[in-house]
Amino acid sequence: MLDIAEELHRWVEQGREFAVATVVGVSGSAPRQPGAGLAVDSEGTVVGSVSGGCVEGAVYELCREALEEGRTVVERFGYSDEDAFVVGLTCGGVIDILVTPVRGGVFPAALRAAAFGEAAALVRVVEGPAELMGRALLVRPDGSYEGGLGDHPDLDRTAAGEGLAMLDAGRTGTVEIGEDGSRCGRPVTLLVESSVPAPRMIVFGAVDFAGALARVGRFLGYHVTVCDARPVFTTRARFPDADEIVVDWPHRYLESAAAAGAIDGRTVLCVLTHDPRFDVPLLRAALGLPVAYIGAMGSRRTHEDRNRRLREVGVTELELARLRSPIGLDLGARTPEETALSIGAEIVAARRGGSGVSLTGAHTPIHHDGPHEPDGRRIGSVA
Structure with a gap:
């Protein structure tokens, strides 16, 4: 649901009533992952998607019913030959959809946090x-929380702890706890949706390639920074798609950003300068950081x-193995x-765990359980 938070936050601000359908469980080759949402307001306006089009019509009707009746339901959709193009998943997977009317509670605060890029986790039964x-x-x-899941305080405390752990990892998925908050007793399954700031892409080198990469990075959901030591080239006019020009x-910029806590395990670093004066000190610093991707442009x-230069300044073979150079796929x-x-x-292949080979004739999965989503979530993180 938080994937469509900006639009839903506007609906809340406008006082519109609506119901939200959220993917809460996935098996097989389903097109959307847990947390994907679709919403319908009282006028019949719809935003979002839970299946890429396969079951949207049926989910739309469920949302209308939830608004009218004021109740929460869970519906399972799977593949069937007869109904494949009506209410089934043509890809052959199975998804569970939670449909709930949104009327106050913690939902407005959760939508506002996600819409403004603030860190928060929405935990639902x-x-x-x-x-x-x-x-x-x-x-x-x-670790503070608002709202509640039931009458047992231990349930809320345990659920909040699970939510915080998922938030710290930037993950969305399900966890199971006991009804009383313990690890035993009647089970309760929780969906935790994490809202985290956009991951960073830092492009070093104010070259033509950097302008095109800034557009691609922004399209992929990154907060893009272009950095170069030459002020005549490093201008807003040359890089209108970058979020930040440095x-x-x-x-020096990378080291200061790391010291300020502005670099994390989702950050991608693209070095396009291919000049030893810039590359060697930069990559020496970068290869010591726990980032998601480091690539450097240049010929073989x-x-x-x-x-060779990096080895001379003390970079180890293990660190060099992290460097993707020449940068990009063939x-x-x-x-x-x-x-x-x-x-x-x-970058997508590294994030998703893909091979980069053509899917035609391949026997590899189409969807991979890679380590990171663009917004920090982990694909397939359904417990």
């Missing part, structure tokens, strides 16, 4: 005793020379746009 279904609490990064020596000859790219596409594709 998606399976368990009927009287608990759909109840929710909102967990903040400091004029500084690349290694440049790559070998750069690796698409035969030539233009800045094509090159940016190849870099973006490699």
Whole structure:
């Protein structure tokens, strides 16, 4: 549901009544992952998607019914030959959908947090005793929470703890606890949706390729920074798609950002300078950081020379193994746009655990359980 928070926050501000359908369970080759949402207001306006189109019509009607009747329901959709194009999943998977009317409680605060890029976790009961279904609490990064799941205080405390753990990891998925908050007793399944700030893409080198990559990075959901030490090239006019323009020596900026806590395990670093004066100190600093991706542009000859220089300044073979160079997948790219596409594709493959090979004739999964979503969530994180 938080994936459509900006629109739903506007609906709340406008006083519109609506119901939300949220994917809470997935098995097989389902097109959307837990947390994906679709909402319908009292006028019949719809936003979002829970299946990429397969079951939207049936879910739309469930939302209308939930608004009229004021009740929460869970519905399962799977593949059937007869109904594949009506209410079944043509891809062959199975999804469970939670449909609930949104009328106050913690939902407005959760939607506002997600809409403004604030860290928070929405925890909801998606399976368990009927009287608990759909109840929710909102967990903040400091561990505080509002709302409640039931009459047992231990249930709220345990649920808040689980929500905080998922929030710290930037994950969305389900967890199971006991009805009284313990690890035993009648089980209650919780869906935890984490809202975290956008991950960072830092592009070093104010070159034409950086402009194209800034567009791709923003399209993929990253907060894009372009950094270069040359002020004449590092301008807003040249990089209108970047969220941030920084004029500084690349290694100095990276070190200060890391010291300020602005670099994390979701950050991707793209080094497009291919100049030893910039590359060596920058990559020496980058390869010591726990980031998601480090790529450097240059020919294979440049790559070998750069690796030699990095070894000379103390970079280990284990650290060098993290460097993706030459940067990008082999698409035969030539233009800045094509090159940016190849870099973006490699970042997605690294994030999702993909191989980068053509799906035609391959026997690999179409969807992978990679380590990171663009917003920090983990794919397939359904316990």
